[in-house]
Amino acid sequence: xxxxxxxxxxxxxxxxxxxxxxPMIGHRGGEFEALYASVQPGLQQLSGTTxxxxxxxxxxxxxxxxxxxxxxxxxxxTLCCGAFSxxxxxxxxxxxxxxxxxxxEWGDAISPAAVRAKLEEGxxxxxxxxxxxxxxxxxxxxxxxxxxxxxxxxxxxxxxxxSSFSAVPLAMDELGIDVLLAGVQKALALxxxxxxxxxxxAAMERAKSLPNRGYYFDFxxxxxxxxxxxxxxxxxxxxxxxxxxxxxxxAAEGVQKRFARHASNNALIxxxxxxxxxxxxxxxxxxxxxxxxxxTPAGFDQAxxxxxxxxxxxxxxxxxxxxxxxxTFRISNMGNETTxxxxxxxxxxxxxxx
Ligand SMILES: *Cc1c(COP(=O)(O)O)cnc(C)c1O
Numbered sequence: 001x002x003x004x005x006x007x008x009x010x011x012x013x014x015x016x017x018x019x020x021x022x023p024m025i026g027h028r029g030g031e032f033e034a035l036y037a038s039v040q041p042g043l044q045q046l047s048g049t050t051x052x053x054x055x056x057x058x059x060x061x062x063x064x065x066x067x068x069x070x071x072x073x074x075x076x077x078t079l080c081c082g083a084f085s086x087x088x089x090x091x092x093x094x095x096x097x098x099x100x101x102x103x104x105e106w107g108d109a110i111s112p113a114a115v116r117a118k119l120e121e122g123x124x125x126x127x128x129x130x131x132x133x134x135x136x137x138x139x140x141x142x143x144x145x146x147x148x149x150x151x152x153x154x155x156x157x158x159x160x161x162x163s164s165f166s167a168v169p170l171a172m173d174e175l176g177i178d179v180l181l182a183g184v185q186k187a188l189a190l191x192x193x194x195x196x197x198x199x200x201x202a203a204m205e206r207a208k209s210l211p212n213r214g215y216y217f218d219f220x221x222x223x224x225x226x227x228x229x230x231x232x233x234x235x236x237x238x239x240x241x242x243x244x245x246x247x248x249x250x251a252a253e254g255v256q257k258r259f260a261r262h263a264s265n266n267a268l269i270x271x272x273x274x275x276x277x278x279x280x281x282x283x284x285x286x287x288x289x290x291x292x293x294x295x296t297p298a299g300f301d302q303a304x305x306x307x308x309x310x311x312x313x314x315x316x317x318x319x320x321x322x323x324x325x326x327x328t329f330r331i332s333n334m335g336n337e338t339t340x341x342x343x344x345x346x347x348x349x350x351x352x353x354x
Pocket of ligand 1: 008059060061062084130132133134135160161162163183186192
């Protein structure tokens with residue numbers, strides 16, 4: 001089977017699959033409650049919070065949509081800089097919410113000053129931010145934007161860390177983030193199907209005051225069940241076994257080492273790109289540490305490059321997402337990759353380039 005170096009889903013280790021194939025357990029009982037409790041410290045450490053983590057059997061979008069439905073009473077400001085963040089505005093509208101946006105060119109980052117200027121217009125009670133915009137390889141200034149949002153009382157901040165969670169330090173409580181969410185098929189290197197999220201006390205207060213939260217994604221239901229180390233409905237138990245395993249792997253490596261490994265693996269790809277004259281799509285200072293998005297140079301047969309890399313070497317990279325498909329290509333360094341495995345990919349890409 002070819003190995004994935006696309007920015008999600010990513011390569012899953014044999015040990016993770018083994019952990020996931022443990023015999024099934026019932027979810028209303030002590031064994032599941034122990035499993036649920038066991039993943040809390042690791043998730044909390046990675047996100048810098050003391051708040052309980054909720055486990056949603058859905059992809060990340062389930063929680064991204066839920067955050068809108070649970071938290072927006074007046075008007076949401078969506079910060080749009082790529083495929084995923086732009087979509088959040090669309091999803092707000094599909095839910096019939098009052099929504100406004102800051103839209104920057106794909107490849108640019110969101111400026112905290114622009115967020116301040118927009119919030120000063122008034123009327124907002126929620127902001128959505130994608131920390132690491134996976135479609136463009138842009139990592140936004142989370143601390144700078146959070147500081148601005150926190151200076152507006154009554155405005156809550158939802159942060160998608162889908163492709164940065166566990167790869168870079170996060171400080172939910174310190175930054176005053178109200179919802180921090182991630183899907184597990186990106187930097188956590190699990191198969192898709194589970195999302196994890198934590199909510200501030202202010203977020204829970206807001207949710208309580210809102211009607212029409214539905215059931216499956218009701219934050220209050222999640223909190224009620226989390227108090228008993230459980231989930232509202234039957235969860236993806238196998239994925240939670242996998243999560244328990246990967247959190248143990250992360251603890252054994254040490255989070256600081258894990259962050260440093262992601263940074264150095266990412267730098268290897270940047271250096272490879274520079275050697276071949278590939279230009280980074282994201283601006284210096286806002287480049288993701290978990291994937292790299294390159295411009296496709298004029299005259300470069302990107303499709304043939306990707307195809308041969310797969311057929312000859314068994315490695316899959318991505319040929320661009322959304323409206324920059326073909327114009328860009330992306331290489332992930334998330335998850336369990338090491339200097340050795342990144343160098344194997346680099347040697348293979350060099351071979352294909354000739
Ligand atoms: C992949 C991704 C999503 C969407 O995740 P799903 O699991 O497909 O719902 C959202 N945000 C970011 C930043 C992503 O990379």
